[in-house]
Structures are given as C-alpha cells and as structure tokens.
Amino acid sequence: MGIDLASRLYAGFNQVAHLYLIYYGYQDIDWAQAQYAALQTGLATGDSAARNNCQTESTCWGASSWVNAAGDGIILSTVSPWGKSDPNHSSGTLEAHEYSHTIQQIQMRGTAYNYWNLPRWLLEGGAEFSQAAAVYYASYDAYLAERQRDTGELIHNATYNEAWFNAYLGPSTSPTWAPWETYPQWRIYDVGFLVSEIFSAIKGPDVIMQMYKDVAGGKNFETVFAETFGMSWADAVPILSRALAKEVA
Ligand SMILES: [Zn+2]
Numbered sequence: 700m701g702i703d704l705a706s707r708l709y710a711g712f713n714q715v716a717h718l719y720l721i722y723y724g725y726q727d728i729d730w731a732q733a734q735y736a737a738l739q740t741g742l743a744t745g746d747s748a749a750r751n752n753c754q755t756e757s758t759c760w761g762a763s764s765w766v767n768a769a770g771d772g773i774i775l776s777t778v779s780p781w782g783k784s785d786p787n788h789s790s791g792t793l794e795a796h797e798y799s800h801t802i803q804q805i806q807m808r809g810t811a812y813n814y815w816n817l818p819r820w821l822l823e824g825g826a827e828f829s830q831a832a833a834v835y836y837a838s839y840d841a842y843l844a845e846r847q848r849d850t851g852e853l854i855h856n857a858t859y860n861e862a863w864f865n866a867y868l869g870p871s872t873s874p875t876w877a878p879w880e881t882y883p884q885w886r887i888y889d890v891g892f893l894v895s896e897i898f899s900a901i902k903g904p905d906v907i908m909q910m911y912k913d914v915a916g917g918k919n920f921e922t923v924f925a926e927t928f929g930m931s932w933a934d935a936v937p938i939l940s941r942a943l944a945k946e947v948a
Pocket of ligand 1: 796800822823826
C-alpha cells in the first residue's frame with residue numbers, strides 16, 4: 700500500500716518497471732544478502748547492504764533502496780517481531796519512504812549526477828515528508844500525528860533556534876555532504892521533512908522530485924532552487940530558518 704501511494708504521489712515522474720522487495724529478519728541476513736546480490740548485477744556497492752539495516756537483533760529496523768544496472772528497484776526491508784507495534788513498520792510509511800528514494804534515484808539514472816549533488820537533508824527529508832503525505836493523504840489529523848512522530852525531537856528544544864537552522868541549511872551542497880556529518884543523524888530526516896513540507900506548500904509535492912530531475916539535467920542545486928522559487932538559496936535560508944525556529948518553539 701505504501702508503495703502504491705508513493706507511486707501515485709509522484710505519478711508524473713519516471714518510475715521503475717520492476718520493483719523487488721526483500722523482507723528479512725535478523726536470522727535471515729545471509730539469505731537477504733544473497734537475494735540482493737543476485738539482483739544487484741553490475742554494481743559493486745552494498746556488500747553488507749542487508750546487515751547495515753539489521754545490526755543487532757534489537758536494532759534490526761532499517762531499510763534501504765537501490766536501482767540496479769537493469770533499472771529495476773530493489774528494496775531491502777527488515778521485519779522484526781516488535782515491528783507490528785511500530786507504526787513505521789505496520790502503516791506502509793517505511794515502504795513509501797523507500798520507494799520515494801527509488802523515484803529520486805531513477806530521475807538521475809544514467810546521468811553524471813547523483814543524489815549527493817543535492818542536500819543530504821533533502822534526500823531523507825523529502826522521503827520522510829513523502830511517506831507522511833502519501834500514506835496519510837486522507838486525514839490531516841493522521842498526517843499531523845505522523846509529522847509529530849517524525850519531527851518531535853525538534854519541538855520545544857532551545858537548541859533549534861534561528862542561528863542553528865541558518866548554520867544547518869546554509870552550507871553549499873557540492874561537492875560533499877560533510878557539513879551535515881557533525882550533527883545528530885536524525886536531523887537530516889526531521890529538518891528535511893519540515894523544509895520539504897514548506898517547498899511542497901509553495902509549489903506542490905512534485906517540486907521535491909523535480910529538483911532531482913533538474914539537477915540530473917546538469918544544473919547545481921542552487922541554480923535549480925533559484926529557478927524554481929525565484930530567489931537565491933542564500934536569500935531563502937534566513938527566511939526558512941526564521942520560520943522553522945518559530946514553528947518548533
Ligand atoms: Zn531514507
């Protein structure tokens with residue numbers, strides 16, 4: 700269901716013709732890795748792809764998505780006994796999130812560009828916002844509950860003031876994601892969610908995927924942003940930071 704809903708959210712964009720979902724638990728890591736390796740022809744990456752999502756029995760909660768040399772999508776997704784009581788493992792949001800990554804990747808396939816040519820927080824935040832918007836499309840209250848689950852760590856926390864958001868969003872995106880590596884990892888998800896929500900409120904959700912397509916066409920993120928929103932990224936960051944600081948306070 701989550702995949703179908705994410706697919707419909709981005710119905711105007713190229714998507715994969717075939718999608719393989721590999722569900723596995725802690726006991727099945729080697730099996731999952733073998734399934735993955737059989738599909739992942741022509742790519743040398745991801746030797747421990749299955750294990751990365753499932754480091755220990757009690758933290759076996761990850762998922763990841765890939766597009767192989769044939770242009771097919773592959774999603775590795777863990778299932779754990781406790782997953783039934785975790786909304787992210789039972790509502791379809793995990794699948795919607797991973798399939799949003801598949802669509803992001805397919806926009807850039809066969810070009811000289813990849814998703815690290817856009818901000819790290821847009822990759823994860825765009826997928827995190829998409830999972831909420833896609834799965835909870837029918838209920839604003841349910842969307843808000845998902846939004847709270849995804850962004851709650853930012854709320855009523857004095858750390859996340861205007862200066863913090865300026866520092867976080869300000870760095871140029873190329874050629875590296877290093878600026879975001881010094882922060883708690885979840886910030887790429889929750890800050891990215893809230894920025895993606897603002898982008899979507901201004902231009903509609905398509906804009907989140909369109910930026911990947913436009914960067915794949917050979918423009919950098921700053922150029923694509925300026926052409927899309929009619930203002931430079933440098934000018935937009937202080938405005939976004941002011942709004943986000945007020946929102947989470
Ligand atoms: Zn993700």
